[in-house]
Amino acid sequence: MVRLLGLCLFLCASQAHAWGFTGHKAFCEAAYDLTTPKTQQALDAIAAKQGEYHSFAEACTWADDIKKDHQWDWSKHLHYVNIAHDDHQLTASDCPEKGCVLSGIEEMQAKLQKDPQDWQALFFFAHFVGDLHQPMHVSYADDWGGNKTQVSFFGEPANLHGIWDYGIIEHLVGEDWHGWGDKLATTAKAQQFDASGTPAEWGNESLQLTRKIYRQYQPNQQLGQAYVDANSPVIEQRIEHGAVRLAHMLDAIYNH
DSSP states (O other), rough: HHHHHHHHHHHHHOOTTTHHHHEEEEHHHHHHHHHHHHHHHHHHHHHHHHSSSSSSSHHTHHHHHGGGGGGGGGGGGOEEEEETOOOOOOGGGSSTOOOOHHHHHHHHHHHHHHOTOOOOHHHHHHHHHHTSSGGEEEGGGGGGTTTOOOEETTEEEHHHIIIIIIIHHHHHHHTTTHHHHHHHHHHHHHTTOOOOOOOHHHHHHHHHHHHHHHHOOTTTTTEEEHHHHHHHHHHHHHHHHHHHHHHHHHHHHHHO
């Protein structure tokens, strides 16, 4: 009961922490595993020099950790992109002038190409690529990306965004981000996922999943283990695809 209450508090408090902390660490652990030894050495050195995190994977929560500090308010809208309810395709034009996750990825990638030792750009970049692969981060402004869509999850109040950020992952792997990330990397290697494409194309994949999530939603829906079982493979595949893509982009910067 205590565990469920803690989960409920996480779900209800969640705003835009794609994949939650366990998911983001697992995402970057998988990406790290998929990079070359030279890239891994560079990532290790940057994380060690920055000093607040034990590893690159753990540093991938930094972009969420700083949200409570108002000096970083300018970055909050770079975690997601909103589209109209009748839009079936995501394009760069959906990114407002102030920016979105698509422009955030582009900006941080450009900064890293100019200065590969820019740890803030690196941590933002890795985090935003993870955000883009969480379906509910390509969603609708009027629903705050699913935060206002109330459901019951294992008998406790929750919302769709929180379930996709934390809930399913919590019930799937607990807090074992390291082991889960390694497992996902192994699966991704075996599947030989294609790293090609653009952030807008990857965001389109998330949009199609978001549209499906909303089509299946019913008011006051009671969700539980069946929902976890049905959607955990979707989450795992999104993280696997995203990790392959992030690894490819990191190698392009650090594996010279």
